[in-house]
Amino acid sequence: MAATAERRNEKVAMTLAGIVLGMTGLAFASVPLYQLFCQVTGYGGTTQVATDAPKGVIDRQMTVRFDSNIDSALAWQVTPARPVSGQVGALETVTYRATNTTDKPLTGMAVFNVVPEKAGYYFNKMECFCFTEQTLAPGETVDMPIVFFVDPEIDQNHDLDTVREITLSYTFYASNTEGS
Structure with missing residues (x-):
């Protein structure tokens, strides 16, 4: 039972770490992506x-x-x-x-x-x-x-x-x- 709970905790931790890494990547990519969007559409x-x-x-x-x-x-x-x-x-x-x-x-x-x-x-x-x-x-x-x-x-x-x-x-x- 303890091994199953430990595996679930590891899975949750890995999922949360993936979300944090993904959000960090999106934060760095947001400025160049927004600039590209504005250039293509003339927005703003x-x-x-x-x-x-x-x-x-x-x-x-x-x-x-x-x-x-x-x-x-x-x-x-x-x-x-x-x-x-x-x-x-x-x-x-x-x-x-x-x-x-x-x-x-x-x-x-x-x-x-x-x-x-x-x-x-x-x-x-x-x-x-x-x-x-x-x-x-x-x-x-x-x-x-x-x-x-x-x-x-x-x-x-x-x-x-x-x-x-x-x-x-x-x-x-x-x-x-x-x-x-």
Whole structure:
């Protein structure tokens, strides 16, 4: 009888250990899986990364507005690009300008989102400063380009028929690596 109870206890202990290991694995995998989900679906205003130019333009007009926010831990001044209006599918290049307002090198990075969120799936960036950390020397000013297009397939999504404006917003924050 004691051996049977001992076997049951071992079985329960092994099951619980498996559950703990499984939950720990899921916790570590959740961030990359969520990022993959957002990239595939455009959920949360996540944009797409394009390697090829759009396959043509359509008559539909779209205005893209730009916004910037700066975390208080990063002493940069950032001027967003001016809005652009044009045909959906046209390749556009705009520039953000950032200045380090301190007397020491500062490294920052930007995260982005698109509003309306559903439009993120159709917003394609070919080049963007948000892909890498930026280190600015004291007082340095840099122009940071974004090359993008709105995919003409947005016209096939009837939930977005009334969308004529998209806002691309960047939040700049201090990176853990200060300076070069």
